[in-house]
Amino acid sequence: MEDNCCGNNDNKESFGSVSHLKPFASTPVMQNKEEEAACCGLPPGPECSRFARPGYEICGFAEDFMDTAAGPVPKIRTKLSMSDHAMSVSARFGIGRDSYGIAPGIYCTGTPAADSPVLVTANYKLTFDALRRELSSLNSWILVLDTRGINVWCAAGKSLFSTEEVINRIKVSGLDKIVSHRELILPQLSATGVSAIDVKKRSGFKVVWGPVRANDIKSFLDAGKKADESMRRVTFTVSERLVLIPVELSFLVKPTLFILLGIFLLSGIGLEIFSIKDAWSRGIMAALAYAAGIFAGAVFVPAVLPWLPGKAFSVKGAVTGIIAAFFIVMTLKDVANTWELTALFLCTTAVSSYLGMNFTGSTPYTSPSGVEKEMRKAIPVQALAGFASIVLWIGAAFIR
Amino acid sequence: MQDFRYLYDVSTLSLNREACIGCGMCEIVCPHGVFKMEYKKADIVDKNGCMECGACAKNCPSEAISVTPGVGCAAYIIQTWIIGKNGNSRGIAKCC
Numbered sequence: 422m423e424d425n426c427c428g429n430n431d432n433k434e435s436f437g438s439v440s441h442l443k444p445f446a447s448t449p450v451m452q453n454k455e456e457e458a459a460c461c462g463l464p465p466g467p468e469c470s471r472f473a474r475p476g477y478e479i480c481g482f483a484e485d486f487m488d489t490a491a492g493p494v495p496k497i498r499t500k501l502s503m504s505d506h507a508m509s510v511s512a513r514f515g516i517g518r519d520s521y522g523i524a525p526g527i528y529c530t531g532t533p534a535a536d537s538p539v540l541v542t543a544n545y546k547l548t549f550d551a552l553r554r555e556l557s558s559l560n561s562w563i564l565v566l567d568t569r570g571i572n573v574w575c576a577a578g579k580s581l582f583s584t585e586e587v588i589n590r591i592k593v594s595g596l597d598k599i600v601s602h603r604e605l606i607l608p609q610l611s612a613t614g615v616s617a618i619d620v621k622k623r624s625g626f627k628v629v630w631g632p633v634r635a636n637d638i639k640s641f642l643d644a645g646k647k648a649d650e651s652m653r654r655v656t657f658t659v660s661e662r663l664v665l666i667p668v669e670l671s672f673l674v675k676p677t678l679f680i681l682l683g684i685f686l687l688s689g690i691g692l693e694i695f696s697i698k699d700a701w702s703r704g705i706m707a708a709l710a711y712a713a714g715i716f717a718g719a720v721f722v723p724a725v726l727p728w729l730p731g732k733a734f735s736v737k738g739a740v741t742g743i744i745a746a747f748f749i750v751m752t753l754k755d756v757a758n759t760w761e762l763t764a765l766f767l768c769t770t771a772v773s774s775y776l777g778m779n780f781t782g783s784t785p786y787t788s789p790s791g792v793e794k795e796m797r798k799a800i801p802v803q804a805l806a807g808f809a810s811i812v813l814w815i816g817a818a819f820i821r
Numbered sequence: 822m823q824d825f826r827y828l829y830d831v832s833t834l835s836l837n838r839e840a841c842i843g844c845g846m847c848e849i850v851c852p853h854g855v856f857k858m859e860y861k862k863a864d865i866v867d868k869n870g871c872m873e874c875g876a877c878a879k880n881c882p883s884e885a886i887s888v889t890p891g892v893g894c895a896a897y898i899i900q901t902w903i904i905g906k907n908g909n910s911r912g913i914a915k916c917c
Contacts, residue, residue: 578874578892612850612876613890630849648849655852657825727824775895782894784825786853788873789891791828793898800899 480523481505482553487529491595494527499557501550509547513664515671521546522570527594531560535601538642540631541587542608543568543576552635559639562600566590574785577614584616588624597625606631606646609653655785662723665783669719673776677715684708687811691818699818706757707814710749710765714772717745722777726784734787735799738777742770760817767810771803778803822853822870832871833889838862840885847877847886 470479472486472493481502483495501509512518522544529537530553539562542552549565556563566586568576576582587605591597604627607615617628632641632652641648684707689700721741722729729737746769750762757765778799781787834855843861853870856863856877863885875890 574874577876578890609850610852610874610876612880613874614879616879617846618880618882633852650854653849653852654822654854656822732826732828779895782892782896786822786825786870786872787827788832788871789898790833790873790889791831792895794828794831796895796898 482550483528487532489527490598491527494529494562494599496532497528497530497553497563499530499553499555499559501554505550509550512547514667518668522567523549523565525565525567525590525594527596527599528563528565529561530556530563531558533560533562535599537561537600538606538646539564539596539600539604540606540638541566541611543571543573543582543611545570545572545576548572552638555635555638559642562596564590564594564596564605573608574610574613577611580614582611583614584619584623587615587620587626587628591624591626603627604629606641608635609633609648610655657726657785659724662726666720666723669723669776669780669783670715673715673719677711680711681708684711687815688818690815703761703814703818706753706761706765707768709753710746710768711772713745713749714742714769715776717741717769718773718776719780721745722773722780723783726780733778733795733799734781735774735778735795735803738774738780739770741777742773745773746770758817758820760813760820764810764813764817767806767813771806771810774799774806775803826869827872829869832868832873833887834865834868834871834873834877835887836863836865837885837887838864840883842883842885844882846880846882850876850880852876 472479480495481504482497484498485496486493487496488494508517508521512521523546525544537560540552540556541564542548544565544567552563566576566582567590568581568586571579571581573582587607591605597603603625605620606629607617609630610633612630615628617630620626620628629646630648631646632638632648633655634652637648637652641652685700685704688703688707689695689697691699693699718738718741721744722734722738725741726737729740731737731740746766749765749769753765754762778792778796781792781795836856841862843858843863845858845863847856847863848858852874853867853872855865855867855871857866858864871888873888873890875888878884878886878888878890
């Protein structure tokens with residue numbers, strides 16, 4: 422686990438300058454004349470940090486370490502580096518997203534004292550980055566839980582950001598040796614997995630519910646640890662919806678490969694039993710209709726969500742699907758017959774409706790009871806449309 | 822979030838006002854403003870805003886609130902249909 426402590430490799434940058442590492446950094450490297458004369462190639466790199474340990478890597482976001490009663494605590498940068506941003510982008514596209522955890526334990530910002538506040542968070546790096554960038558010029562302790570690299574709310578829903586883990590992490594990290602007070606600030610959304618009363622009972626630490634979003638943390642602290650109503654409510658703005666699109670699409674890559682294979686195989690079936698020429702020429706049309714369904718359901722639905730008619734997401738997906746299907750029919754009306762156009766129309770609409778419905782899992786307001794209710798009605802309709810689409814598509818090849 | 826309303830009359834949320842001790846915790850932890858403190862007791866003022874996250878019930882000291890929390894994700898629900906909520910020999914439903 423050690424070499425995996427931060428899914429990140431920008432240590433070089435942080436050790437390019439070691440001037441802040443006082444004890445040894447300024448000690449000149451002992452060199453004798455012979456060594457100097459024998460030197461070749463690149464000049465030597467900077468001396469190792471006194472905090473370097475065999476088998477461990479120091480994360481790029483740690484700019485220094487602070488000695489405490491519970492051992493050295495990394496002092497973290499509150500400004501994200503280029504590589505932090507680059508990694509966030511790739512995680513948003515589903516690349517490296519599964520191993521995007523940082524080591525749990527205590528971190529700090531500024532020069533905290535025994536009475537500085539303790540902020541508790543998840544060990545998903547996107548979450549950690551979202552928090553630390555809000556903590557410039559703030560002296561604080563950060564207790565990072567092991568939520569298996571999952572964000573606060575989802576981890577709380579999966580009982581990973583849990584009462585148990587809060588209590589366990591306080592104990593393992595030795596937090597009680599570092600701070601004189603007995604108070605933790607938890608993100609409000611972790612309340613799904615954490616019982617404030619049980620934490621107090623079993624660890625002695627009082628839980629104060631912080632704001633939903635990290636960017637309200639300073640106003641929350643300035644207001645005497647009070648959150649106003651807007652800090653307590655989740656939002657689902659255009660930008661919050663748009664960032665979800667790439668990862669939604671990344672989930673579709675694997676099933677799409679199988680679906681495309683199926684599409685080309687089915688498209689080749691006809692009077693000649695199987696025609697490679699048809700598999701290609703008709704397959705392209707069906708693949709276009711499928712792609713239009715993906716665009717309508719996984720891109721268009723999230724983007725314009727609040728303006729789509731209907732409350733059920735399968736309906737919203739069907740609406741965008743019909744619009745996209747209309748464009749497909751208009752584009753292909755000269756090369757496909759009526760049966761084929763009907764099949765393509767159904768395909769685009771069904772795919773879009775299903776993917777629209779699937780987006781419920783990414784929103785912050787859909788109840789599982791509601792999702793199950795709409796699925797019981799929508800899935801039979803989507804399946805029927807999909808089946809009819811395949812039958813019409815294959816049948817059309819025989820009456821072409 | 823008034824622009825974002827999901828299906829009505831589906832939430833499993835219920836509140837026993839008799840058992841409520843008026844601590845106000847549910848009003849604090851709810852991300853959708855479903856509860857409001859009235860006359861030193863909690864009241865459900867927007868049940869249709871409830872997404873069944875379970876934060877209120879988890880933090881109610883007198884167990885006055887009940888809700889069946891869960892994950893509103895289609896892929897997960899399909900798996901629970903096929904292999905059941907607690908899993909069977911074919912495995913446990915994996916959340917998205």
